[in-house]
Amino acid sequence: MDGSGQNNPNGESWPRLAGLDAGYIARQLQAYKAGTRQNPSMQAFAQMLDDQQIADVSAWFASLPATAGQSAAAQGHSEELLKRGEQLATEGDWSKYIVPCSSCHGPDNLGAGTVFPAIAGQHFGYIRDQLLAWQQGSRKNDPQRLMATIAERMSSDDINAVAAWLSSQPATAEQ
Numbered sequence: 001m002d003g004s005g006q007n008n009p010n011g012e013s014w015p016r017l018a019g020l021d022a023g024y025i026a027r028q029l030q031a032y033k034a035g036t037r038q039n040p041s042m043q044a045f046a047q048m049l050d051d052q053q054i055a056d057v058s059a060w061f062a063s064l065p066a067t068a069g070q071s072a073a074a075q076g077h078s079e080e081l082l083k084r085g086e087q088l089a090t091e092g093d094w095s096k097y098i099v100p101c102s103s104c105h106g107p108d109n110l111g112a113g114t115v116f117p118a119i120a121g122q123h124f125g126y127i128r129d130q131l132l133a134w135q136q137g138s139r140k141n142d143p144q145r146l147m148a149t150i151a152e153r154m155s156s157d158d159i160n161a162v163a164a165w166l167s168s169q170p171a172t173a174e175q
């Protein structure tokens with residue numbers, strides 16, 4: 001109801017949609033319809049929506065205040081993991097040609113325009129699963145393979161680390 005989604009580290013996590021850019025949400029629904037982004041539950045729901053309904057539901061979720069993620073302590077992530085995650089998100093790792101997430105996703109990873117979604121305060125399980133989906137090729141809708149290229153350079157430890165750190169960051173500048 002509040003668009004906060006749900007973090008299920010051992011199952012399928014559902015993303016926070018509240019406060020995301022409307023154009024971004026709409027493009028994702030179109031991608032599910034087109035099959036360039038694959039997920040059994042979402043593909044079925046997206047098929048039921050026409051263009052107007054996609055625009056309306058996207059505008060609704062975009063209008064909701066961004067809900068906070070979970071603190072690192074509550075999630076039980078180790079200091080070492082969080083440190084590596086912060087490094088990847090804010091500085092990158094040039095030895096692996098990984099540019100900082102913030103270079104595209106905005107200074108605090110709170111999103112930039114309609115192309116680069118907010119990922120700070122997003123759920124751990126969802127961030128991890130998206131990076132894995134790009135690695136495995138089940139998500140192919142990113143412009144110029146911007147995300148696939150990065151995901152392919154990340155180890156599973158890197159993915160867990162960046163998902164852990166980002167998920168425990170504020171989801172808005174005010175939080």
Ligand code: HEC
Nearest residue numbers: 099100101104115116117119127130141142143146147162
């Ligand atoms: C070169 C630019 C660029 C960089 C650097 C980048 N991203 Fe992205 N990212 C994108 C774009 C573009 C999208 C939207 C893809 C789409 O339209 O489906 C995206 C989408 C995502 C999503 C999906 C969010 C959602 O709600 O669906 C996640 C998760 C993500 N990026 C994580 C990361 C992480 C973690 C890093 C750093 C390790 C990173 N990104 C670095 C460009 C970038």
